[in-house]
Amino acid sequence: MTKSASKPVELTHNFTTKSGKPITLGTGTGTKWQWLKKGRPEEEQNTLTTELVDSILLALENGYNHIDTAEVYTTHPEVAAAVKKSGIAREDLFITTKYTPGFRTFPAISSGPTEFIDRALKELETDYVDLFLIHSPFFEEKVSRGQTLESAWAEVIDAKKAGKVRHIGVSNFSKEHLERTFKVAGNPDFYPKVNQIEFHPYLQNQSPGIIKFAQENDILIEAYGPLSTLFRIKQNGVDVEDHPLKELIPKLAEKYGKTDAQILLRYTLQKKILPITTSSKLDRIRQSLEVYNFEISDEDVAEIDKTGSSYHFRQFFVEEYDH
Ligand SMILES: NC(=O)C1=CN([C@@H]2O[C@H](COP(=O)(O)OP(=O)(O)OC[C@H]3O[C@@H](n4cnc5c(N)ncnc54)[C@H](OP(=O)(O)O)[C@@H]3O)[C@@H](O)[C@H]2O)C=CC1
Ligand SMILES: O=C1Nc2ccccc2C1=O
Numbered sequence: 011m012t013k014s015a016s017k018p019v020e021l022t023h024n025f026t027t028k029s030g031k032p033i034t035l036g037t038g039t040g041t042k043w044q045w046l047k048k049g050r051p052e053e054e055q056n057t058l059t060t061e062l063v064d065s066i067l068l069a070l071e072n073g074y075n076h077i078d079t080a081e082v083y084t085t086h087p088e089v090a091a092a093v094k095k096s097g098i099a100r101e102d103l104f105i106t107t108k109y110t111p112g113f114r115t116f117p118a119i120s121s122g123p124t125e126f127i128d129r130a131l132k133e134l135e136t137d138y139v140d141l142f143l144i145h146s147p148f149f150e151e152k153v154s155r156g157q158t159l160e161s162a163w164a165e166v167i168d169a170k171k172a173g174k175v176r177h178i179g180v181s182n183f184s185k186e187h188l189e190r191t192f193k194v195a196g197n198p199d200f201y202p203k204v205n206q207i208e209f210h211p212y213l214q215n216q217s218p219g220i221i222k223f224a225q226e227n228d229i230l231i232e233a234y235g236p237l238s239t240l241f242r243i244k245q246n247g248v249d250v251e252d253h254p255l256k257e258l259i260p261k262l263a264e265k266y267g268k269t270d271a272q273i274l275l276r277y278t279l280q281k282k283i284l285p286i287t288t289s290s291k292l293d294r295i296r297q298s299l300e301v302y303n304f305e306i307s308d309e310d311v312a313e314i315d316k317t318g319s320s321y322h323f324r325q326f327f328v329e330e331y332d333h
Contacts, residue, residue, distance in 0.1 A: 019279045019302070022230040023203060027075060027140070028101040028176065034299060035275065036078040036106065036232065036286035037069040039085035043288075047084055058091055065290040066092035070103075073299045078206075078234075078286045079134075080108035080145055081119055081126055086133035094135070105134060106141035108181055108206075111162060112153030113146060114329075122157050123165035127174050142166060142175035143206060147187035148330055159187060163194045170200065179204030179229070182327055184217035188224070202229055208326050209233035209283055210274065211255060211318025212243070217331055225282060235325055236278045236285040237271055243323050254317045262314075266304055269297055276301045277314050 025033050039062060047059050066077060066089060075098075079085045086107070093103060109126045112118035120126035123144070131137060144166060149158050169175045179202040180191065188202060195201050205224050207216040209231065215221055224231050235242075239259070243250040259270045266273065271287075275298055278285045289295050306314075324331065 019282070021279075021282050021284055022225055022228060025104065025140075025177065025230070027104050028138075029099070031075060031102055033076045033104045033284075034074050035284065035301075036076040037066065037074045037295075038234065038286050038288040039066065039077065039079045039089060040083045040234075041288065043085055043088075044083040059085075059088055061290070062088040063091045063095070065288075067095050068290065068292060069295050070096040070098055072292065072295050074295070075102060076104040076106070078106045080110065080143075081130065082108075082110040082113070082116065082145065086130060090133065090135040100136055104140040105136065106143060106206075107134070107139050108143040108145040109162065109166070110145045111147075111149045111157055111159075112155070113148065114150075114153070117153040118155045118157065121155050123162055123169060127169045131174060138173065139175050141177045141179060141204060142169055143179045143181045143204065144183075146182040146327070146330075147180065147184070148182075148327075159190055160194050163191045167195060167200045177203050179206070181206040182216065182330075183207075183220075184331075185219055185223045188227070188229070198228075201227070204230045204232055206232040206234060206286065208235045208238075208324065209278065209281075210236055210238045210323075211277070211314050212239055212253075212321050212323035214315065214318060216324075216327070221281070221283070231281075231283045233278050233283045233285045236287055237274055238323065238325055239274065239318075240270055242325060244325075245323075253323075254321050255314075258313065258317050262306070262310055265310075266306065268304060272297055272301050272304075273306065276304065276306055277311060280306055280311055 043062050079089050107130050109123040144162055147159055166178050170178050183205050192201055239255050243253050259273055262273045263270045275285050
């Protein structure tokens with residue numbers, strides 16, 4: 011086992027809660043939760059999903075202070091309930107939500123970010139959110155209720171000016187999409203400060219050059235799916251058992267005396283990227299926050315990069331970013 015002292019992780023933005031506490035990794039309420047919620051019988055759709063409330067609560071009680079939700083997840087009520095149950099002061103938490111512009115066969119829910127943010131504040135039982143994102147840049151005439159990337163970004167800026175949100179950003183945006191928001195904003199104060207994208211060693215750039223471009227432009231990259239390479243690799247819909255990181259990650263876990271997940275989360279942080287992850291298991295929740303007390307050597311980071319680059323896997327926005 012290698013023991014190495016850890017240097018503090020310097021991200022593009024070291025965001026804090028309103029009370030000034032550094033934010034942790036994010037705990038997600040999307041992916042499995044949104045499907046679990048939507049799969050429940052009709053008569054249960056307006057009741058809280060208690061497994062999710064309990065899972066968020068477990069994360070909060072064990073040190074997470076950063077929660078990721080979204081309009082399309084329909085998980086605001088569970089977030090509000092967990093926050094209330096935790097007894098943690100609102101200003102000691104960092105809550106992100108995302109406006110959905112519509113997605114393929116899922117039409118936009120709100121008429122735009124302005125209508126959405128007011129509803130989100132009610133559902134979250136708060137008077138501000140810490141981070142407000144546009145969920146994806148793929149506005150479509152049929153599903154986006156007349157909104158375009160430009161009109162939506164202008165409304166996101168209005169929400170910030172009105173003090174309803176502390177920070178503004180985007181998700182799944184490419185370099186070109188970001189440049190369009192810069193044009194709308196004019197003033198860098200109103201450029202996106204975050205771009206939340208799929209990131210793991212098998213997808214080191216969701217779109218060409220996005221990480222470098224974002225980091226050079228003062229935009230924090232947040233990684234969703236950072237653990238995908240541990241259990242989620244599929245090709246043409248079929249699970250792949252054997253892939254290049256299958257050996258390397260456990261080898262590094264052994265070397266550093268950490269778990270496979272901790273290696274992947276620490277790797278993500280050392281790329282100056284903030285992971286958004288999820289677990290409903292206590293040991294995994296605790297493990298995922300114990301990633302600040304060791305450091306992966308530059309050589310080992312380079313080895314993950316190289317091995318990861320020898321293989322390709324994308325789970326989300328496959329049709330939009332098929333390159
Ligand atoms: N902006 C966007 O377009 C998107 C945003 N997201 C956001 O990101 C969040 C996280 O995404 P997600 O893909 O779930 O992230 P992860 O890659 O972290 O995967 C989470 C899964 O990993 C399992 N897991 C957690 N810890 C461990 C561990 N130590 N060892 C092995 N398995 C583990 C969990 O299962 P278990 O509970 O059994 O531990 C869970 O099902 C979402 O909830 C959502 O908020 C996600 C997709 C798209
Ligand atoms: O959590 C999520 N799961 C998803 C699946 C498809 C598109 C977006 C998302 C999310 O944001």
